[in-house]
Amino acid sequence: MAPHLTHMDLERARLLYEPGDRVDVVYFPHDGVISMMTLMENGAAIESATIGREGAVGLSSAVAPRHSLSRAIVQTPCRCSRIGSSQLHDAWEKSPRIREMVDRHAEALLGHTTQSAACNALHSVEARFCRWLLTCHDRIPTDTVALTQEFLADMLGVQRTTVTAVARALQDKGLIRYRRGIVDIVDREGLQSAACECYEVVRRHYERLLPETPPAETARS
Structure with a gap:
């Protein structure tokens, strides 16, 4: 993955995805917070998950093309690495370790969102x-x-x-x-x-x- 990773700073309030957007880029935060927001038709929103250095935003696109179900927005300024989802998919196909980590991350995120629903x-x-x-x-x-x-x-x-x-x-x-x-x-x-x-x-x-x-x-x- 390393040759395909680029590094950037994400400012607060930067919008990464809206619901329905194709996930073409995967973001790996290093030291900040990105929120996944669930939106209603009337404009109301609530956070369903928080992603930081333990995870990635858009990681499921490593498996197959995806469209975002949530709004992904930067809540605190952070440094991050990013990679194209097609390049990450190539790495996912070649590396059993990456496949395992993507599966683990998906399970962790599902548990997070499920708990958030009950908590809210x-x-x-x-x-x-x-x-x-x-x-x-x-x-x-x-x-x-x-x-x-x-x-x-x-x-x-x-x-x-x-x-x-x-x-x-x-x-x-x-x-x-x-x-x-x-x-x-x-x-x-x-x-x-x-x-x-x-x-x-x-x-x-x-x-x-x-x-x-x-x-x-x-x-x-």
Whole structure:
């Protein structure tokens, strides 16, 4: 794959795919967050999965031509590698190791999206917000998350006023510092206590299927 990989920086809010787009390029994030958003006909959206350095966006196109089912959008600035899906398919055909990793990634992502569906339906906005912050924190090299209220509202499927209220409540508890568009994680252990069970379920799922993923602490050091 190496001769076909190119490296680039992805800015926040960059749109990679819309639903129905042919997946011609696969992105491997190194140090940021890309969200997969499920869209409704009325324009409403909610996040179904978060992808960082443990995975890739569009990886299923290694097996056969694909069209995106979701909107893929960059949530935090990141460096990434990219490769054409046809070139990745050639590598997939030649390498049993790549085929195995694509299968493992597909299973991990399916588990992630399945858990997200249950989480979005059953858990409080505050617990889901804590889960999302932890998921993001695992994938970036800093304790500061730069996100607009609009992005957070879309990810959680709520109004922007609700995002503000929840963020201020977490700040009052000493878990984060919040200012418009910026969240500083102050107490990670506290966030883990306040998050729903889904954070640990998904984390363990990825660790089992993709055990070579480096821990967040190593990546930030």
